[in-house]
Amino acid sequence: MTGMEISRDQVRRQRRAIDRANDQAMRATAHVMAAAFEDERSSDDARARLVLGGLARRRFLTIGGFSVATAALLAACGAKDSAGGVPKEGEAPSTTALAARAYTDAILLRTAASLERSAMAAYDAALGVLTGAARDVAAQFKVHHQAHAAAMDDQVRKLGGQPYTTSNPAFDEKVLKPALALVKTDKDALQLAHAIENVAAHTYQAFVPMLTVPALRSAAMTIGSVEARHAALLASVLGAATAPSVAALPAAGATSTVAAATTTTVAGAAAVPAMYVVPGSFEPLAASTALVGGELLTIAPLGPNSYAY
């Protein structure tokens, strides 16, 4: 006999053992079921106790798997005893749903104007760091943003709305203020400006399908496209590749956010985000990265929490 073979005697012995165990289990199960359901004197409560509860360990062991499974199923489906053993873990407390915030064309344009003014504030800060031609470019781009804000204000008025004449508070608080605190060098300022231009471009682009009037979509992209041009020029100043793939962007340290910038301490030069003049075949609605003061910032286009309602 090899190791893989089993002798006939061994098989017979095992079969007899199985038969005996089965016979015992069946008799015990039949007894329980008869006691519960065939004896008319047995009350419903007694029947339930027999199936569900009060099982001594010995009986539990002898009534077999079927009864155990049935009891488990019934227990799971039955009413919970609030004072008893079934814990209420997992039941969430009642909550009140947040009211949906509707946006209109005017709100989107007010938001755009507010972002333009935040961009102006960013360039104001950058002008304190930049020198030479880079400073001149920043000053010029700031003038563009001022014009964009004025154009958006004008449209808001035409729509019967009230222009939003200050910078975007959510963007300022969560993104701009902490980012500007990190700006130390001209490169920091240009990196941040590049990211903000991308954020502006992508915010306008995201607004296009949300605006209800086609002419407003066109107006938005006469500006959004210029923000993309700004970003392209700043990228080339920073020394960018011409037309690389988005997939080549370094993944290290990059995290996505909804509205606020996240910071990730950069360990080495390898994590410097690549500056792309042309990000790919299509303008992405993606977050932009900037290495400012040794920290990698990830800044997303404006979302509903940052709208100027």
Add this chain to the structure above:
Amino acid sequence: MDVTRLRRLLREVDDEHRDTMQTVTDELSAAAHAASRRAFLGGSLAIGGGAAVAVLGPLAGVAAAADATTTTAAPKPPQAADLALLAFAQSLELAAVQVYAAAAATGKLAPEVVTVANTFGRHHREHAQAIAGLAGKAATGVANPKLVKEYGDKVAAAKSQADVLTIAFQLETAAAATYAYALSAILGTNPAATIASIQPIEARHAVVLGQVLGRPLIDLAPSFEPNALRDAIDPTKYPVQG
């Protein structure tokens, strides 16, 4: 970008910015108030198979915008009136693919510039594919013949790399303006979103080419992207054939 050049270019920007801003403001103001300017073509644009689809002007349907107190949800899919513009846009993109292929084949471009031309050509091919997905049967899949002829002839006559790149720069600049203009006419939000993802890329292409050419900053970053028909490629003058 060369720092000295930036300084020089910056001086030219201010006047242009004010002019353009005024133009855009005037345009939008007119859009909101001139009900009579509903259609700039007033006709139809022939597309493949002889089908004719009306092309509305960029200001069509905008007249009531200023006074609107309630808004109606914009349709998502391309509307019937969008199909002709999408078919035209596809033909424009396919023409750009051919122009870049011809440019790369001139032998006048430096190797790294050939790489740029090939990359931009690929971008345009992908734009054409995306637009075809929206236009469906209206998309002809044929490069715009008049654009191919016009720009192809210019490329063939180019004597230098700068000549070739100037042609590409003009095409990209016009394409960006064409899409800015087209967004005024496109009704469906899905095609509008796609065009809005393509238009900034054409603008970025123009920036790259303009930098290589040493164009003034005013050409690389105007304060507003032109969206008037005079700056765009007029669909009625460059009919689609399929």
